[in-house]
Amino acid sequence: MSTTTPEQFTFQAEIKQLLNILSHSLYQNREIALRELLSNASDALNKLRHVQLTDEQARGGADLEIVLEPDKEAKVLTIRDTGIGMTHDDLIQNLGTIARSGSKEFLNQLQGDSKNALELIGQFGVGFYSAFMLADKVEVVTRSYRENTGWRWESDGSGQFTIEAVEGEVPRGAQIRLHLKADQEEFLEPFRLKSIVRKYSTFIPHPIHLEGEQLNEQRPIWVEPKSQVTEEQYVEFFQWLKHGSTEKPLWHLHLSSDSPLQFHAILYCPPKNYELLGFGRVDHGLNLCAKRILVQDDNQDLLPDYLHFLYGVVDSADLPLNVSRETLQDHKLIPKLKKVLTKKTLDFLADLATEKPDDYRTFYSEFGPILRTGIAEDYDNRERIAKLMRFHSSHGDDRDAITTLDDYLQRAAEGQEQIYYLSGADLTSIAAHPLLEPFRKRNLEVLYLTDPVDEFALTRLDKYADKDLVSIDSSDVKFPASTDAAAMETRELPKNFQRVVELFRGSLDERVGDVRQSDRLTDSPCCLINPEGSLSSQLQKVLRQNQKDFQPPKRILEINPHAALIGRLCDLSANPENDDFIRQTARQLYATAELQDGLVSRPEETAKLMQSLLEDLAKSKSSIIV
Ligand code: ADP
Numbered sequence: 001m002s003t004t005t006p007e008q009f010t011f012q013a014e015i016k017q018l019l020n021i022l023s024h025s026l027y028q029n030r031e032i033a034l035r036e037l038l039s040n041a042s043d044a045l046n047k048l049r050h051v052q053l054t055d056e057q058a059r060g061g062a063d064l065e066i067v068l069e070p071d072k073e074a075k076v077l078t079i080r081d082t083g084i085g086m087t088h089d090d091l092i093q094n095l096g097t098i099a100r101s102g103s104k105e106f107l108n109q110l111q112g113d114s115k116n117a118l119e120l121i122g123q124f125g126v127g128f129y130s131a132f133m134l135a136d137k138v139e140v141v142t143r144s145y146r147e148n149t150g151w152r153w154e155s156d157g158s159g160q161f162t163i164e165a166v167e168g169e170v171p172r173g174a175q176i177r178l179h180l181k182a183d184q185e186e187f188l189e190p191f192r193l194k195s196i197v198r199k200y201s202t203f204i205p206h207p208i209h210l211e212g213e214q215l216n217e218q219r220p221i222w223v224e225p226k227s228q229v230t231e232e233q234y235v236e237f238f239q240w241l242k243h244g245s246t247e248k249p250l251w252h253l254h255l256s257s258d259s260p261l262q263f264h265a266i267l268y269c270p271p272k273n274y275e276l277l278g279f280g281r282v283d284h285g286l287n288l289c290a291k292r293i294l295v296q297d298d299n300q301d302l303l304p305d306y307l308h309f310l311y312g313v314v315d316s317a318d319l320p321l322n323v324s325r326e327t328l329q330d331h332k333l334i335p336k337l338k339k340v341l342t343k344k345t346l347d348f349l350a351d352l353a354t355e356k357p358d359d360y361r362t363f364y365s366e367f368g369p370i371l372r373t374g375i376a377e378d379y380d381n382r383e384r385i386a387k388l389m390r391f392h393s394s395h396g397d398d399r400d401a402i403t404t405l406d407d408y409l410q411r412a413a414e415g416q417e418q419i420y421y422l423s424g425a426d427l428t429s430i431a432a433h434p435l436l437e438p439f440r441k442r443n444l445e446v447l448y449l450t451d452p453v454d455e456f457a458l459t460r461l462d463k464y465a466d467k468d469l470v471s472i473d474s475s476d477v478k479f480p481a482s483t484d485a486a487a488m489e490t491r492e493l494p495k496n497f498q499r500v501v502e503l504f505r506g507s508l509d510e511r512v513g514d515v516r517q518s519d520r521l522t523d524s525p526c527c528l529i530n531p532e533g534s535l536s537s538q539l540q541k542v543l544r545q546n547q548k549d550f551q552p553p554k555r556i557l558e559i560n561p562h563a564a565l566i567g568r569l570c571d572l573s574a575n576p577e578n579d580d581f582i583r584q585t586a587r588q589l590y591a592t593a594e595l596q597d598g599l600v601s602r603p604e605e606t607a608k609l610m611q612s613l614l615e616d617l618a619k620s621k622s623s624i625i626v
Contacts, residue, residue: 006154006162012097015129019157023132030184033134034193035200035244036127037079037176041066042204044083044174046294048145051084058145061172068197068210070188075180077134077187081206082173085144091153091163095128095140127243132157134187135178141166142174203240205294220292222264222313226254238268241287241311247271249311250363253348261336267312267345273366275309282309288328289315301334304342306374306385309367314341346384353388353404361402364390375457386461392427392448394436399427403447405464411445414482418470421458423449423538425598433596434524435472441522442483446472452542459539471536473597475529475556489562493517494570497561500582503573507583508557508590515586518558525563528555528593537597544599557590565589581616588613 011019045066051058062082069078086094131138136156143150150170155161178187186192190210197208197215208215221229221237238249249268256264267286274282285298292315302314318333328334349371353360364371374385390402395411408419420439424430430448439446449455458469470476479487497517504515513531521527530537534553543550559566569585572578591606600606 004164006152006164009092009096009161009163010159011155011161014098015096016159018098018129019132022129023136023157030133031187031196032200032244033130034079034187034196036130038066038197038201038204038208039243040127041079041081041083041174041176042201042206043297044081044085045206046297047084048082048173049293050295051145061145064206066204066206066208068193068208068215070190070193070210072188075185075188077178077180077193078175079178080173080175082171085173086140086142086151087144087147088149088151088163088165090144091140091142091151095153096161131176131178134180134184136181137179139177139179140174141170141177143170143172145172200240200244203237205292220289220315222254222266222289222315223256223292225256229254234266234268237266238270238311241268241313242270245270250366251348251352251359253345255341255344257340261316261333261340262318263314263316263337263340265312265314265341267310267341269310269363269367271366273309273370276366276369284308284311286311287313288319289313290319291315291317295319296328299328299334301329302338302341303345304338304374304378306371306377307342307345309370310345342378342381343384346381346388349388350384361390364388369451369453372453372457376460382461383464386457386464389454389457391421391454392450394431394439394446394448408445408447409465409467412467413442413444413480415480416444416467416482417480418468418476418478419447419464420444420470420472420477421447421449421455422472423452423455423536426450429596429598434521434527434593437522437524438479438487438520439472442479442486444479444483449538452538455536455538459535471530471538473528473530473537474534475532487519491562493561494567496570496573497566499573500566500569501559503579503582504557504559504586507586511554511590512557513554515557515559518560521558521560521563523563524560525565526557526559526589526593528590528597529558530555537599541597541599557593559589584609584613 045064048058049064064082067078067080069080070076071078138155138157140153141150142153150166150168151163152166153161153163180187193210194215197210201208202216202219204216205220221233234252234254235248238252239245239247248271250271251269253267254265255267283298283300285296285300286302287294288296288299288302299314300308303310314337316333316337319331349360349363352363368390372385372389375382378385386405390404391408392399392401393403393408395401395403395408405419412419422430422433422435424433427448427450430450436446449458455471461469463469468476501515501517508515512528518527528537530540531553534540535543537555540550540552544552561567561570565585569582573582588606588609591600591602591609594601
């Protein structure tokens with residue numbers, strides 16, 4: 001042991017907070033601490049193996065293994081690995097600060113004692129500190145493969161830790177010595193340790209030894225034929241990949257191929273999309289193996305971004321073992337694997353949708369928002385992804401029903417060249433939009449989009465099965481001739497209608513591109529239409545919010561000569577004294593039409609106008625004196 005006094009350090013504030021929670025937590029499932037430490041040991045061994053592949057100097061030395069050493073007398077459990085080890089500075093950096101940004105969010109969640117947060121304990125990189133759930137003192141004796149000096153780190157989990165040099169020889173790797181709390185001595189029992197390893201660490205790719213016995217099978221189920229893998233094994237493997245999660249995957253896809261690429265893979269879809277819960281992006285990548293040996297545990301180049309939520313392993317015999325992380329990125333096999341994995345996953349989803357529609361719906365409600373960004377990201381697969389999209393629509397009475405683009409086309413009218421959609425903030429406001437009137441009359445279906453991502457996706461897709469995708473607030477809308485009969489009406493225009501149109505034009509000159517007669521509306525007095533080729537109102541709204549200098553195109557106000565209000569304005573326009581009132585009404589109707597799209601461009605003016613119109617209305621009421 002050292003003759004000098006150990007150096008004293010204080011933990012970063014977040015760690016203190018974390019330690020406080022962990023050491024006082026009543027969390028029952030304390031065995032996860034062991035799982036975390038075994039996983040760290042395994043990572044350290046993976047890192048060493050990787051270094052050894054590319055750096056000759058680092059080769060040789062002790063075999064790669066993990067050993068559990070319970071010492072009943074001293075009440076100490078040691079987890080020893082022959083991995084990469086840590087230098088003095090590594091110790092300060094790795095066991096004194098929380099590097100990952102997610103840790104703060106994790107802390108907030110943990111304080112709320114949310115079940116989900118405990119799920120995330122491993123993913124947020126707080127693993128090592130869970131040792132303090134079991135121990136009131138933790139020692140780490142370690143030597144990095146890069147140097148000869150060994151170091152001892154020690155802490156009782158309150159505010160400080162110490163580091164000192166160790167005299168004499170220290171084996172390469174790390175020994176985590178847990179001085180167990182009085183009520184945690186069960187962790188010295190071999191049968192208990194065995195059951196924990198079996199539960200959480202079966203798939204650790206290095207032998208775990210206890211009293212000379214190897215505890216884990218290290219069975220790479222992904223290279224076995226599907227028929228030989230049980231459902232339970234699939235679930236266990238997923239839980240291991242997800243750092244000891246207790247969740248069950250929504251589905252898994254087991255792939256094996258001999259040509260043109262030789263590979264085995266299992267991909268899993270987790271049951272929940274934590275990104276929807278506001279956890280931010282969960283980045284994790286896939287495990288990449290070469291002939292069953294792990295080369296990289298977080299490869300993010302094997303799947304496109306829109307499938308980044310999948311977990312899994314990919315093993316290819318075509319991959320050389322000694323590739324470094326850096327050259328791996330440029331390795332020509334990766335894009336090829338990515339292409340195949342993507343196609344297989346999309347095909348699998350299409351099958352799932354037909355064979356198990358309820359499962360697919362659950363999947364889509366969790367991961368649909370990520371999946372559909374693929375239409376913009378992956379040009380080659382955009383039709384495939386579009387097929388997987390689901391929409392609410394004006395078809396049928398069931399508000400919750402969803403449809404596919406293919407089903408929509410099945411129901412399309414004869415000669416219908418376009419697929420119609422309307423987006424808005426929510427289903428209720430979309431369904432009440434005046435723009436739907438002509439579609440109802442002609443019995444044409446309109447897709448309802450409540451998420452701007454959907455509309456971006458459809459805009460990028462542009463066409464599906466040769467039909468144009470058109471927002472119904474656009475001048476590009478064309479109605480199929482086969483539906484004209486239903487819309488046919490030979491009502492006469494009210495007298496003075498042209499004069500009303502002129503008054504509206506004069507009043508709204510700066511705001512709209514034009515005012516014209518509407519032949520699409522049935523009941524509502526007016527609606528706003530976008531000029532041909534421009535973005536839909538909802539996309540304009542998104543752009544307005546995000547880009548200060550965005551200039552929305554001037555829209556066209558269509559007025560319905562057969563609406564009661566417009567008819568009355570036509571009557572009033574016979575007397576020029578009413579011109580001002582008609583102009584005012586024009587501005588108010590314009591503001592109302594904007595409101596229906598969720599926009600208010602001049603709230604103060606609209607409010608004032610509304611008040612003065614109400615005032616006029618109030619004045620026109622006769623008061624009855626009794
Ligand atoms: P995570 O493993 O999620 O990064 P931890 O808190 O468990 O977070 O560990 C922090 C860091 O400490 C690890 O990233 C690693 O660099 C280092 N570390 C932990 N255990 C070992 C070990 N047995 N050998 C070498 N380094 C280790």
